[in-house]
Amino acid sequence: MAAKQTFEKAMQRLENIVQELETGDLPLEKAMEKFEEGVRLSRFCSQKLDETEQKITLLMQDEAGEIREKPFEAQ
Template identity: 50%
Template structure:
């Protein structure tokens, strides 16, 4: 089962913390680094796809992207 974006980001943050501590053998560090790179690419790809979807949803009938403020107030 594929992780959600949030799960992947949490795992990536955990990997970064472990690598920053530097208390592991070189091979384990390399494996973690590789996993982190894969997670980073996956997260970036998902964000880019979400951005494209938002752009598609915000285009007006002429194809121009409309920028509208997002209200943070919940009424």
């Protein structure tokens, strides 16, 4: 059974793929496979970020349904 993909795991794998491709040591066919995997991971991460942004927007709505932007204040 495959482990559930998480944003963090996808980003780590994507970073590894970039490092592998940057070395230039892979045969063309293998490099293409890595590139395709990287594109899939990039799309997955982008989708997760979009979903998270939508959830945050819902949480920021006030009683009237208005979204109020507030500056981030680190504690």
